[in-house]
Amino acid sequence: MPHIKARVFRDIKARNGVKANEVARRAYLYVARNQTLPPEVRYQAQLQLNTFGKYTRPTTPKNRCHESGRGRGIMSEFGLCRYQFRLKALHNELAGVRKASW
């Protein structure tokens, strides 16, 4: 990666935040979604869940291109966007990928 983009940095930050807060979030989720517990307790747990920031939510991180940082058109098997995938495939840098011809 010659030039790391700010959005990739932000994504890395979100991923680290998710990892750091995952256990606490799960514990609150367990209490909040448990129908056998009293409603007041569940409500308090839900309020606690709401206090977590956006960089702790597991749905915030987005798979971005390893090379260019692009967020769309990612081929998840390679972690590359379609253009970087093409460039690397044509330079024979992706094992087992060949340009189709028939």
Next chain:
Amino acid sequence: MTSIASAVSPSRLAALTRLRCAIFQTSYNPTSARTGAKYLRARLRGPSMVQYYPQELSVAKFNRMSHGELKIADLAEEQRLTNIEALKKRGKGAPKKARTEAESRRVKRRK
């Protein structure tokens, strides 16, 4: 004509389910109440999430890791600093950070 299901009483069926739960070590939950167990059972996703981007070792990162014992000259960083110095000499440097509200340009623009 009665079917087999109606011939067995509901309490007997419940007892069967409870026994089945005891044998197979599952929790007896006849009303299907949400217990939140799936949030505890699910694997943690954080560890694999942080591994998505490949680890990149930069000169700055290496220098930070070695705690000043081993140092590599960071040519790109030196070039950046000399460029900034050159800009400052020509009076084209970045403005000083505002210390107070009054210094802030955003406040002035809003008026």
